[in-house]
Amino acid sequence: MSDAPAAGNGSTRQYGNVSRETLKSVSGLELLKGMLDGRYPGPPIAELMDFGMAELAPGRAVFTGRPGRKHYNPSGSVHGGFAATLLDSAMGCAVHTLVPQGQGFTTLEIKVNYVRPMFEATGEVRCEAAVINMGRTVATADGKIVDGKGRLIAHGTTTCMIFDIP
Amino acid sequence: MSDAPAAGNGSTRQYGNVSRETLKSVSGLELLKGMLDGRYPGPPIAELMDFGMAELAPGRAVFTGRPGRKHYNPSGSVHGGFAATLLDSAMGCAVHTLVPQGQGFTTLEIKVNYVRPMFEATGEVRCEAAVINMGRTVATADGKIVDGKGRLIAHGTTTCMIFDIP
Amino acid sequence: MSDAPAAGNGSTRQYGNVSRETLKSVSGLELLKGMLDGRYPGPPIAELMDFGMAELAPGRAVFTGRPGRKHYNPSGSVHGGFAATLLDSAMGCAVHTLVPQGQGFTTLEIKVNYVRPMFEATGEVRCEAAVINMGRTVATADGKIVDGKGRLIAHGTTTCMIFDIP
Amino acid sequence: MSDAPAAGNGSTRQYGNVSRETLKSVSGLELLKGMLDGRYPGPPIAELMDFGMAELAPGRAVFTGRPGRKHYNPSGSVHGGFAATLLDSAMGCAVHTLVPQGQGFTTLEIKVNYVRPMFEATGEVRCEAAVINMGRTVATADGKIVDGKGRLIAHGTTTCMIFDIP
Numbered sequence: 001m002s003d004a005p006a007a008g009n010g011s012t013r014q015y016g017n018v019s020r021e022t023l024k025s026v027s028g029l030e031l032l033k034g035m036l037d038g039r040y041p042g043p044p045i046a047e048l049m050d051f052g053m054a055e056l057a058p059g060r061a062v063f064t065g066r067p068g069r070k071h072y073n074p075s076g077s078v079h080g081g082f083a084a085t086l087l088d089s090a091m092g093c094a095v096h097t098l099v100p101q102g103q104g105f106t107t108l109e110i111k112v113n114y115v116r117p118m119f120e121a122t123g124e125v126r127c128e129a130a131v132i133n134m135g136r137t138v139a140t141a142d143g144k145i146v147d148g149k150g151r152l153i154a155h156g157t158t159t160c161m162i163f164d165i166p
Numbered sequence: 167m168s169d170a171p172a173a174g175n176g177s178t179r180q181y182g183n184v185s186r187e188t189l190k191s192v193s194g195l196e197l198l199k200g201m202l203d204g205r206y207p208g209p210p211i212a213e214l215m216d217f218g219m220a221e222l223a224p225g226r227a228v229f230t231g232r233p234g235r236k237h238y239n240p241s242g243s244v245h246g247g248f249a250a251t252l253l254d255s256a257m258g259c260a261v262h263t264l265v266p267q268g269q270g271f272t273t274l275e276i277k278v279n280y281v282r283p284m285f286e287a288t289g290e291v292r293c294e295a296a297v298i299n300m301g302r303t304v305a306t307a308d309g310k311i312v313d314g315k316g317r318l319i320a321h322g323t324t325t326c327m328i329f330d331i332p
Numbered sequence: 333m334s335d336a337p338a339a340g341n342g343s344t345r346q347y348g349n350v351s352r353e354t355l356k357s358v359s360g361l362e363l364l365k366g367m368l369d370g371r372y373p374g375p376p377i378a379e380l381m382d383f384g385m386a387e388l389a390p391g392r393a394v395f396t397g398r399p400g401r402k403h404y405n406p407s408g409s410v411h412g413g414f415a416a417t418l419l420d421s422a423m424g425c426a427v428h429t430l431v432p433q434g435q436g437f438t439t440l441e442i443k444v445n446y447v448r449p450m451f452e453a454t455g456e457v458r459c460e461a462a463v464i465n466m467g468r469t470v471a472t473a474d475g476k477i478v479d480g481k482g483r484l485i486a487h488g489t490t491t492c493m494i495f496d497i498p
Numbered sequence: 499m500s501d502a503p504a505a506g507n508g509s510t511r512q513y514g515n516v517s518r519e520t521l522k523s524v525s526g527l528e529l530l531k532g533m534l535d536g537r538y539p540g541p542p543i544a545e546l547m548d549f550g551m552a553e554l555a556p557g558r559a560v561f562t563g564r565p566g567r568k569h570y571n572p573s574g575s576v577h578g579g580f581a582a583t584l585l586d587s588a589m590g591c592a593v594h595t596l597v598p599q600g601q602g603f604t605t606l607e608i609k610v611n612y613v614r615p616m617f618e619a620t621g622e623v624r625c626e627a628a629v630i631n632m633g634r635t636v637a638t639a640d641g642k643i644v645d646g647k648g649r650l651i652a653h654g655t656t657t658c659m660i661f662d663i664p
Contacts, residue, residue, distance in 0.1 A: 017242040035240065044238045045245035048214065072210045073255075074201065076183040079211035080258075080273050081251025088246040089239075107246050108470060109441065109491055111277040111609055113638050113657060115631045132642075133613045133650050138440060138493065140611050140653070142640070144630075152631050155638070157655060159441055159491060159611060161470065274636060275607065275657055277443055279472050279491060281465045298476075299447045299484050304606060304659065306445050306487070308474070310464075318465050321472070323489060325445060325607055325657060327636065349574040367572065376570045377577035380546065404542045405587075406533065408515040411543035412586040412605050417579025421571075424578075439578050443609040 013052070016041035024165050028099035032056050049085055051127075053093065059131040061093035067118040067125065078118035083145055083154040087112055090129035091141040091158040098134045105139065105160045112156040116147075123148050137162050179218070182207035190331045194265035198222050215251055217293075219259065225297040227259035233284040233291065244284035249311055249320040253278055256295035257307040257324040264300045271305065271326045278322040282313075289314050303328050345384070348373035356497050360431035364388050381417055383459075385425065391463040393425035399450040399457065410450035415477055415486040419444055422461035423473040423490040430466045437471065437492045444488040448479075455480050469494050511550070514539035522663045526597035530554050547583055549625075551591065557629040559591035565616040565623065576616035581643055581652040585610055588627035589639040589656040596632045603637065603658045610654040620645050635660050 018040050023031065034040040036053050046052050051065030065086050073079040088110050099105050118125065129143030139162060144155040184206050189197065200206040202219050212218050217231030231252050239245040254276050265271050284291065295309030305328060310321040350372050355363065366372040368385050378384050383397030397418050405411040420442050431437050450457065461475030471494060476487040516529065516538050524532070532538040534551050544550050549563030563584050571577040586608050597603050616623065627641030637660060642653040 017238060018240050020242075023241060031240075040240075043240045043245065044236050045247060048236045049247065070210045070214045072183060074184050074197075074206075074209045075189060075270065079209065079251065080254040080276065081211060081215065081247060084250035084254065084276065084278070085245065085247025088250065092246070104241065106283075107280050109277065109279045110246065110250065111275065111443070111655065112250070113275045113630075113655070114273050115633070115638070117272075132611075132653055135613070140613070155630055157609070157611070161493075277489065277609070279464075279489070281467070281472070298445075298487055301447070306447070321464055323443065323445070327659075349570060350572050355573060363572075372572075375572045375577065376568045377579060380568045381579065402542045402546045404515060406516050406529075406538075406541045407521060407602065411541065411583065412590070412608065413543060413547065413579060413583025416582035416586065416608065416610070417577065420578040420582065436573065438615075439612050441609065441611045442578065442582065443607065444582070445607045446605050449604075 013038070014041045015044045015047045023104065024102060027101040028096035029056070029058060032061070032093055032096055045085065049082065051086055051089070054126070056093070056097060058097050059094060059134070061090050061097060061129050063090040063127040065125055065127065067122050068120050080112070080114055082118065083114065084110065084112045086125070086127040086145060087129070087143045087154065087156040088158065090127040091143045091156065092160065094129040094131050094141045094143070095134070095139045095158070095160045098131060098139070099162060102165060103162055104165045105162050108159045108161050110156055110158045112154055114154050116151060116153045118153055125153060179204070180207045181210045181213045189270065190268060193267040194262035195222070195224060198227070198259055198262055211251065215248065217252055217255070220292070222259070222263060224263050225260060225300070227256050227263060227295050229256040229293040231291055231293065233288050234286050246278070246280055248284065249280065250276065250278045252291070252293040252311060253295070253309045253320065253322040254324065256293040257309045257322065258326065260295040260297050260307045260309070261300070261305045261324070261326045264297060264305070265328055268331060269328055270331045271328050274325045274327050276322055276324045278320055280320050282317060282319045284319055291319060345370070346373045347376045347379045355436065356434060359433040360428035361388070361390060364393070364425055364428055377417065381414065383418055383421070386458070388425070388429060390429050391426060391466070393422050393429060393461050395422040395459040397457050397459065399454050400452050412444070412446055414450065415446065416442065416444045418457070418459040418477060419461070419475045419486065419488040420490065422459040423475045423488065424492065426461040426463050426473045426475070427466070427471045427490070427492045430463060430471070431494060434497060435494055436497045437494050440491045440493050442488055442490045444486055446486050448483060448485045450485055457485060511536070512539045513542045513545040521602065522600060525599040526594035527554070527556060530559070530591055530594055543583065547580065549584055549587070552624070554591070554595060556595050557592060557632070559588050559595060559627050561588040561625040563623055563625065565620050566618050578610070578612055580616065581612065582608065582610045584623070584625040584643060585627070585641045585652065585654040586656065588625040589641045589654065590658065592627040592629050592639045592641070593632070593637045593656070593658045596629060596637070597660060600663060601660055602663045603660050606657045606659050608654055608656045610652055612652050614649060614651045616651055622646060623651060
């Protein structure tokens, strides 16, 4: 199974999954850089929910997302699942940047605090995440979502487990 | 602004927002029953993410959802945001069933533990939530997601704040 | 190093640590039953904080504690650390009852929700915990603290990691 | 009811509660500075658990604590309740520094991640906490515990509610 090449440009971005061979053959940081460059496809959830990776560094990941009417809950603001999805992605990727070749990670738990509501009019939001602690088998990270004026919208933490890819 | 009538039948389900007048004029339980019946539109996020309310009782809510390829993360399983969205919905609605007319609620925080991965082949999952404590200004609830064989997929808790609708 | 025998009776209860040989040679349930019986010493923290194990079953643990003035915070009620300590103990022990011989566990994280304050006048409280999910390497549990009238005081969850005792 | 004067010096530090009149008449920062100075008594839990406030600034609090054998759990390291108590204190006080005169706060929930064990030999640890978001009715903060070499031992977050003192 090979990975379909994908353009890095937003308008022609390709979405799909990365093969197990690829997952095993590169470090977490190389994998994520390949997604950012468009060499690997982006995850389907990012297309569905209108968000994507924006920046990467060892121990750090930034995502951007665009809240819209399709994310609304019954009372007319964006559903908490949008912020949870963004934070889970960014915090998980921050951990993933430090996962060596041959290993993967899985999220054990996330916690999200909601500070301000999001609306369609909020416009693009930015989700920044950083590793707090990187152990051999367990890692923790935190993250926050801010709007274009830097106002805090939500923040969270995660606990991930590192394992050898079988 | 009036609420568009909506069929309760899945195939013709209507999605949108509920007017502020409606939100203020009914209790949480009446509002949610109206959504379940199709008298009020379902939330757009439910259409986007393929889930919906299935059962309601005072202090309790059950949602069902169908994980699919569109929810996948890069490594080929369902993104954690799907479970977080389902749990946030079910736990919030469990609280909402006990919110009296004239009041609303907002989610302060959620915590989600991931126990088993979901795939497209998992099929329909069920998310059951129940209120743990209902205070005058703060409420807590927990919830769990199980697959068709009753296996636990994820579980969580939430803290909500109750307020007077302005 | 041998374990000092300890009486099960509260007034003559002995406190100390259990040797590594003992920890490796018995299952979690046998170890905890030995503490409940007084064959093994109780943990020093239980003496300091005035709490102890009351009941044990596979996947389940009950502790009792007595809040007092020594646990007070500046504003004249019991500090949140008392409930956190009780819940951490009970939830951890609930997991420990399912840990096989040769393995141990460590707590990755706890979350505690505070529902009602405790005072000296609250009298003895009861903390009941149960395993939610027991995996090979990760386990989760929840717990709650209630007063003598069954009123909820606090509740929580934990994520623990299971490992081979080196 | 008056507050007993208390020396700021560790050896003669007085512990007790602060009167409701005092709690209502000063801001959170003034109250905490008075405790740091020794004008108000320290909380009994601090004496019991061997910790105390070390630094204060608006939105920030630092506590130090000394883990000892009396804090041990059965397996010979410090019980998780010690870190939870320290973090709850420091995070709560960080919030308290921003609570205006006439208002108080209560902790709705705490979450604590455990990174490294503590032993008697760990020596004095430092717990630094800072407010993440200060709203009118809800505040969040995070904190971490580090040892004398700056190694991370535990970290956490809290959600607090602000209310008018009745």
